[in-house]
Amino acid sequence: MTTLVPVVELAKALKTELDSALGVDFQRVYAPFMSAEDCATDTYLIMANTEEISTKRRIDILKLSIVLAYQLKLPDASPDYRDPLKNTPFFDGCMEKVEDIKALFREGGALNEKSISNCVFQSISNSPIYRPDFLVDYQIFTSEIKLDFLSEE
Numbered sequence: 001m002t003t004l005v006p007v008v009e010l011a012k013a014l015k016t017e018l019d020s021a022l023g024v025d026f027q028r029v030y031a032p033f034m035s036a037e038d039c040a041t042d043t044y045l046i047m048a049n050t051e052e053i054s055t056k057r058r059i060d061i062l063k064l065s066i067v068l069a070y071q072l073k074l075p076d077a078s079p080d081y082r083d084p085l086k087n088t089p090f091f092d093g094c095m096e097k098v099e100d101i102k103a104l105f106r107e108g109g110a111l112n113e114k115s116i117s118n119c120v121f122q123s124i125s126n127s128p129i130y131r132p133d134f135l136v137d138y139q140i141f142t143s144e145i146k147l148d149f150l151s152e153e
Helices: 006-022 088-103 132-138
Strands: 026-028 043-056 059-073 119-125 140-151
Touching: 006 026, 006 043, 006 059, 006 088, 006 140, 059 088, 088 140, 132 140
Parallel strands: 026 043
Antiparallel strands: 043 059, 059 140, 119 140
């Protein structure tokens, strides 16, 4: 049996928690999608990101980072929005989906203080809130959320 790297173990365990908490299916991948066909419907991704070890008082502290992403291809042009890049209601809906994910990790959120794979949530960053390059180049709304965890072991 193969032992997974800690950040991969965390990604697998966190996927299960997210699927249950949001009622969606996160796909465990190593890069966001760059084809609009792959994001024709709401697409939730989870990616192992980094492992960092620092030593304090001769004790190794393991910090693990996971990136979550929400992707959805831009809608076709319509009479109201001939340019999909100007379809504000579409983007507002996407931002609500991203907010649902972030709310899980804020104070009072279902995953804020929960130990997952012997790790505890430390911080969240969502910067930039969405990727303009993916909008323009691939016609895909993409928001990446970085989560940092500390190992309890």
